[in-house]
Amino acid sequence: RVLVGTKVDETHANWVTAYNMLTGIRVSVSRTNAKLDRELTSADFEAKQKSTFDIAGNELVPSAKYDFKFKDYAPWVFRHLRMLFRLDPADYLMSLTGKYILSELGSPGKSGSFFYFSRDYKYIIKTIHHAEHKFLRKILKDYYQHVIDNPNTLLSQFYGLHRVKMPYGKKIHFVVMNNLFPPHRDIHQTFDLKGSTIGRDYKEEDLEKNPRATLKDLNWLRRKRHLELGLQKKQLFLAQLQKDVKLLQRLQIMDYSLLIGIHDLSRGNEENLRDKTLRVFNPGGSIPEEADPHSVLMRTPSKLESQRKARELRQMIQAERPVPMGETSSRMPNELGEGQSRLGFVFNQDDGGLRATHEDNTPGDEIYYLGVIDCLTHYGVIKKLEHFWKGLSSDRTKISALPPQEYGERFLNFISGVTMSAEEAMREAQEKDAA
Ligand code: ATP
Ligand code: CA
């Protein structure tokens, strides 16, 4: 059985929320992008822009299908971040436009966050807690500076921070970020690694039901897996990871993980069209109730068609006209099947990821997609408490709620083991035996 996010359409419980999220993004992003670019000021990092959408519309905000309020945080900073990450503005809007726009992943983690894919699977919307939201705003300057200094950062790429509120509803905060996994490749295996062993096990017997579940540290160790990056890429990777972790330590962040997606070239996208189109990505391991594979099958328009659409969108953005919802409804840009490698980024150089390389520099059979995710957990009071309670009962270094400094060290330590080639691991074992 193929696992897939649930399509969000009019019948979906979260349709209105999702629809409003996208409408808000579209209007606010095109509003900012329509202006002449300028340098950032420190006020930009604190800025927020509120819009009220209603069915009637007004001179500032076009009429919408539903009444809701929308807040756009630090719009200029995110505009610049999108530029630094080399997103095409029209492309970004187009991905987040459409009628059956999103598929929902439900709530894969323990945190209660919801995940939505843009319909071309390039972007992920993640709802976040108020604390995470406040924290991102607080560290935005450091994050921004880090991205400037580290164009190849492995940290989640944040493209927008917003809030939506429906009448009588709760305030929902969310970020838009990169989907680490490419739209055009099957991911055959996924690991979420923290460097902790406690509770970091996906039940192997459940794999049968759910062959593409996200596996964890103990599953990795059990498989005696290695990321074969070859010497050069391995050095680049670990050097970048060190810099990224240093930032996370300085900002007192913990609980993040390295997400690894593995595409097996020998299997390719063999699992028929269905599988190809459905970005299998079901981290929590549960099969969504109403999963209907056909609903996400999308007709891919011709290149010309999508070029025309892109041109129209660009013109609309330039004219500062809101993009009508459903305009590109049942269409999507012709991106499936095209490499999404954004040129110039070290860790996306091979088809959006990193091709496995053996020690002797011959290419391997896998492509790895790598990134550090879930990096908005501040080591605050709650974590300190958790640390205290858990610390009473088990080995301090194995629990996952360590203070940021130790968390980072343990993480780096584990990941450098992960990138040890099979040969290295063997040599190391022999040396140990000899000693
Ligand atoms: P928890 O705090 O319980 O770990 P969470 O709700 O904060 O959960 P994340 O850890 O951010 O969730 O993500 C959960 C899963 O969703 C990951 O293990 C991964 O499979 C998937 N995921 C998250 N972010 C991305 C991303 N940028 N690209 C691809 N997959 C992602
Ligand atoms: Ca997590």
Ligand code: CA
């Ligand atoms: Ca989390």
